[in-house]
């Protein structure tokens with residue numbers, strides 16, 4: 001190596017074919033087994049997209065080359081980022097049969113490549129101290145970069161697919177926790193927290209604060225701590241940088257997303273659409289917003305002092321809905337449909353954050369075109385225990 005690196009490296013040896021490419025002055029090389037050419041272009045695209053995103057938003061790439069090196073699946077089904085070198089299992093990239101159709105799966109050779117490249121910043125430039133929460137700066141940040149690159153590639157409308165996958169993964173895996181679940185910034189290194197929850201939290205923060213504003217906070221943090229010696233940085237420092245660019249009205253997000261385990265239970269209760277004389281549509285939506293917190297053993301609570309808890313009950317309901325006090329901003333969306341090449345495609349007619357202070361809510365929104373579906377947090381940006389009822393078809 002021609003510059004200082006983390007003491008963390010790998011040896012790979014085999015009879016390889018090499019495919020080469022360039023990104024600016026950086027040499028890109030993929031070492032692969034003959035016959036495994038299927039996804040090399042997807043991987044090069046991932047390398048370039050990731051280098052682009054992180055070098056534009058955070059700091060320059062620190063090496064003269066990027067190498068991806070194939071290893072057989074008998075060695076595992078993962079990829080891992082060492083300084084400028086990424087051993088990559090054939091199973092998670094090289095021999096994947098990617099379904100590019102609309103309903104198809106995620107292009108994971110691309111997505112994983114983006115994630116691994118992002119580690120050149122988040123693990124190799126920003127090196128966290130070996131304490132609770134450190135993986136938020138490595139795994140959560142790399143997964144955040146992966147989501148943002150996917151968003152650029154597929155459009156915001158497609159993000160629900162990825163976010164819902166992360167959400168469902170988090171919700172399922174946390175039920176298997178045997179020790180304790182900590183808040184994200186104090187996580188114990190569990191994958192479901194630093195990958196699934198972490199990526200959702202950082203994606204949501206970037207959405208609330210604005211991508212540029214959020215990334216500038218991370219940029220300032222990266223440039224403060226990159227390549228530092230002991231004492232190494234901790235998640236407290238990173239969260240402080242985010243706090244600094246978070247307006248007063250959104251400071252509750254820091255508490256909900258980083259400092260505590262907070263879960264929403266948002267749902268559409270009823271929706272009605274009326275065509276108006278001027279050809280527009282009036283949409284009336286009834287929806288509920290509530291959230292609770294979990295302690296590290298999974299015990300539910302709705303606040304820590306008197307006046308913290310909201311309650312809502314109708315005559316029909318056996319038990320009231322409870323919630324931590326709300327001063328939250330939540331996406332309300334209305335969607336239409338159009339036909340492109342004989343296929344029905346969802347279009348966004350309305351998407352705005354509404355300030356919510358109670359559990360039961362009604363809004364009336366006028367849209368230009370015929371609505372077919374509405375949603376509260378319709379893209380599943382928030383940690384919500386039941387993602388299916390966030391949307392309702394008309």
Ligand SMILES: [Zn+2]
Nearest residue numbers: 115119139142
């Ligand atoms: Zn990783």
